[in-house]
Amino acid sequence: MKTASSCQFVPQDVQQHGLPLIHVQDVSCVFEGKEDVKAVDNVSTGIEENKITAIIGASGSGKSTLLKLIYGLIEPSTGEVRYRGWLVPTRKDKLIPGHDAMKMVSQSFDDLNLYAKVWDNVASQLSNINLTYKKEKTEETLQKLQISHLAQKRVADLSGGERQRVAISRALVNDPEVLLMDEPFNQVDAAFRDALQHDIKQIVAETGLTVILVSHDPAEVLAMADRLIVMKDGQIIDQGEPKQVYFHPQHAYTAQLLAKSNILSKEEAEVLGVTLENKTETAQIAVHQEDVSLNKSDNSSFRILDIKFRGMHYEYIAGNDDVSVRAVHFGKPNMAIGDSVDIQIGRHISFKA
Ligand code: ADP
Numbered sequence: 097m098k099t100a101s102s103c104q105f106v107p108q109d110v111q112q113h114g115l116p117l118i119h120v121q122d123v124s125c126v127f128e129g130k131e132d133v134k135a136v137d138n139v140s141t142g143i144e145e146n147k148i149t150a151i152i153g154a155s156g157s158g159k160s161t162l163l164k165l166i167y168g169l170i171e172p173s174t175g176e177v178r179y180r181g182w183l184v185p186t187r188k189d190k191l192i193p194g195h196d197a198m199k200m201v202s203q204s205f206d207d208l209n210l211y212a213k214v215w216d217n218v219a220s221q222l223s224n225i226n227l228t229y230k231k232e233k234t235e236e237t238l239q240k241l242q243i244s245h246l247a248q249k250r251v252a253d254l255s256g257g258e259r260q261r262v263a264i265s266r267a268l269v270n271d272p273e274v275l276l277m278d279e280p281f282n283q284v285d286a287a288f289r290d291a292l293q294h295d296i297k298q299i300v301a302e303t304g305l306t307v308i309l310v311s312h313d314p315a316e317v318l319a320m321a322d323r324l325i326v327m328k329d330g331q332i333i334d335q336g337e338p339k340q341v342y343f344h345p346q347h348a349y350t351a352q353l354l355a356k357s358n359i360l361s362k363e364e365a366e367v368l369g370v371t372l373e374n375k376t377e378t379a380q381i382a383v384h385q386e387d388v389s390l391n392k393s394d395n396s397s398f399r400i401l402d403i404k405f406r407g408m409h410y411e412y413i414a415g416n417d418d419v420s421v422r423a424v425h426f427g428k429p430n431m432a433i434g435d436s437v438d439i440q441i442g443r444h445i446s447f448k449a
């Protein structure tokens with residue numbers, strides 16, 4: 097078992113009480129000169145070993161700051177981060193910031209040497225003590241990320257997706273236990289994203305690596321993550337398995353973020369004929385777009401208000417003066433703006449005030 101190089105002693109029993117690999121307890125972070133906002137506000141969570149955990153949230157919600165707190169790049173204002181029960185050392189304890197068992201791939205590839213070859217970018221992370229090992233390990237890592245054929249190319253000549261693969265190879269060549277990635281697929285063309293996501297999942301399955309990734313793309317995190325952490329205004333407002341969080345969000349914000357859900361007031365829900373179980377306590381409901389069905393009808397007060405092309409599907413907007421909802425439609429539109437429609441709500445999620 098690897099432990100941090102400079103950390104405070106934690107009694108053995110703390111380590112054995114089933115703590116997750118990384119334990120974040122009541123952590124807050126306030127930046128100097130920006131005391132009015134808590135970038136991270138009293139956050140507690142656990143990161144499980146050999147899993148992919150995704151942190152998702154709107155821009156400015158504190159995702160990158162939480163990632164840096166976990167890595168030890170930022171000192172928490174309150175609370176603590178523990179890795180295998182040991183406090184994660186920060187700048188004040190350590191000359192080179194960043195936990196020894198973790199590696200971080202940043203958004204901008206600023207670690208890469210653009211004018212050096214792919215091979216050298218990766219191999220340079222290993223010592224020269226054992227040159228055979230250095231060669232084999234570099235080869236193996238390039239192979240895992242499927243970029244062996246690019247070994248002799250300069251990074252400057254590669255595409256965004258290829259550069260990201262080099263950055264990940266460089267981070268993984270030393271076998272870190274945890275790989276941290278901040279918006280890793282931003283610069284990767286949509287067509288190549290799936291393949292890279294698949295390869296990362298494969299590496300996690302094969303090697304026991306733990307991955308924490310920050311993203312604002314729901315499709316990405318739902319497909320990739322074993323566990324989701326949803327952030328809003330510096331706080332974690334939802335966390336759990338992707339399906340659980342998608343179908344049973346605790347907050348309207350999560351439903352909107354993950355499912356582009358329709359958020360309706362109690363009154364709007366009633367206009368649509370939704371039966372609310374706990375009416376007095378309900379403040380809002382969420383209806384995922386796929387739970388709205390629209391059917392042509394001659395005697396409805398609702399109409400198709402708009403139809404938007406969304407690439408793989410169309411989005412119908414239907415309603416009247418009091419309420420409108422969005423629904424997904426696959427295939428060619430079978431209705432036109434102005435058509436009279438019945439709106440049926442399949443499943444809804446209630447939120448208290
Ligand atoms: P996200 O990654 O979710 O977009 P960040 O963690 O980058 O959000 O930022 C959270 C909040 O902290 C924002 O209000 C941002 O402006 C602020 N912030 C982030 N980094 C710094 C910094 N180095 N100095 C001051 N404020 C910062």
Ligand code: MG
Pocket residue numbers: 159160161278310
């Ligand atoms: Mg960020």
